[in-house]
Amino acid sequence: MDATDDLTIVQLGLEDAAGGLAISSEAQWNQNEADWNFFLSKAIVFGVRAPDRRLIATAALMPYSASDAWISMVLVTASWRRRGLATRLVDECLSSANRLGVTCWLDATPAGAAVYGPLGFTPTIQLQRLRLDRPPVVTGPPLPQGKLGDLVTCDISAMGFDRRALLEELAGRLGSRLVSNGDALALVRYGRTARHIGPVFADCPAHALKMVRDIAASESGPLLIDAVASQQAFVKGLTEAGWTVERPFQRMRFGRATTRGDEPPFAVAGPEYG
Template identity: 60%
Template sequence: MAATDELPIIKLGPEDAMAGLVLSTEARWNQTEEDWRVFLREGVVFGIRTGILLVATAALLPYSGNNAWISMVLVTAGHRRRGLATRLVDACLETARKNGLTSWLDATPDGVAVYGPLGFTPTLQLRRLKLAKSTQAAPAPPAATLDALRARDCRATGFDRTALLTAFAQRSGSRIVATRGSIGLIRDGRTARHIGPLFADNAAEALGLVQAIARSETGPLLIDALAPQAAFLDGMTASGWIIERPFQRMRFGPATTQAEELPFAVAGPEFG
C-alpha cells in the first residue's frame, strides 16, 4: 500500500478556507476566499492532509432537484499522480449517491480522461475567454435585481441557486446589470473580474451587454461561454476576447431537469 493510500479523507470546515485558497492559487485558478467559503458553507468539501498541510481537495455543492456540482478538485504539485484526486471524487460521488443526487462537473481536457472511466458522460462544451482591459472606463450598464437574475437562472439551468446567486450579489464589487433582453452578473476574482451567469434573448443582445460591461471595467475580465452559442463566441473573439481553454460539462447519473433556454455564459466551471 502506498503511503498516500493511508492518508485519511477528512471533511473540511470554515477554518480551512485559506488553506483551500493556497491550493487554487497554486493552480493559478481565479477563486477567492469568498468562493471557498461558499463551498464550505453550502456544500461539503473533502480534503487530505499530510500533517497540518492540506494537499488535496474536492467539493460537492448541492442544488435543487436532486442535483449537485463537483469541483475544486485540486492536488498540490508534490502529491499529484498518486490517486488522491480520484479518491476525493469517489468520496463526492458516494455522498451524492447516498443523497440521491445527480452529479455534474466541468472538466478540463485532462480531467475528461479521468472522469470518463468513473462513469461521467459528456453533455455540452464551454470556452473560457479572457479580455485584457485598458484603464479607460465608461458608465456601467443599468442595474438589475437579484430576483430577475434568479428567475432567468432557474429557467436556464433548471436549478434553484438562490443561495449561490445571493452570495455572489452580496459581495463587495458585485453588480447585476441588464440591457434589453439580457442580464448578467459581474463579480471579483483573484486575478480577473468574472462575468457570469449571462442570459439573453439572442446573441446580439448578449454581445451588447458584454461590450457594455467591458467598457465599464478597468481590469482583465473572464467569461465561461457555452460552445453551442456559436454566434456569440464568434462575436466575442472578433471583439478582442481570447479563448484560453475549453471545458467539457459531464454528468454522473440520470438527467433530472429540462432547461427552458440555453445561457450564453455560466457562473464558472466550479459552480456550473
C-alpha cells in the first residue's frame, strides 16, 4: 500500500487558513491570507493531513455560477509530492462539480497541465505571467477611480458567466485599487510578495499598455500581471517596457463549454481565480 493510501481527504474550514498559506508560501505563490480566507469561506476546499495532523495538500472548487466553477489552490507540500495526492484532490473536486452540474476550469502550470490532460481536461487559452521588480516612480495626478459595475460588465462579457461576488471581494480589500481612464479599466490588489494587476480591459492594446504603465508609475514595489498570450501586441509592449516573463499558464476546461465569452481581457484576475 502507498504511504498516502490511508490518508483521508477532508473538507477544510477557516481555521485552516494558516496551514494553506504555509503550503502556498513554500511553493512561492503570491496568495496571501485574504485569498485563503476567501476560498475557505466561499469555495469547497479539500485537504489532506499528515499523521501528525499537519496540512500537507489542498485543492479548491470555486462555484462562480450555476454552470461554471474554478479549480485552484492545488498544492502539495514538497516532502509529500509525487505520491498521487494532487490527483486524488482534483478527482474530489471533479466529483463535487459533477454533483453540482457545473463545468470546471483551471489555469495550470506546465507540470500541472501534464497531469490534468490525462484526467480529461482540454486546453483553451494560454497566459503569460510577467513581473516588474522596479516600477518607475513618477509623480503625477492619481488615476481616476473605476466603477465596479463596469468591471463586472466587462468580466461577464469576457468570461461568459458572472463573477460579481469575486470582483466585489477583490476590489473591496484593503489597499485594492479599481482604476479607469475612460479607455481602459484595471484592478490592482495586494499579494504576498507583489501587487497584482488584473483583470485588465481595454478597447485596444495601446490603451491597455498605457493603463498598465500608469499603474506601474504609481506603485513602488514589485508587480505581477497574468497576460493573455493571444494579446501579442500587449505582451510585446510589456516586455519592451521592462517586464520579464516568469512562467506560462494553460487554461483548461473539463466538460463541454456551457457559456462562451467574447474577446478575452488583456490580463486576468490570476490563475487562482481565472
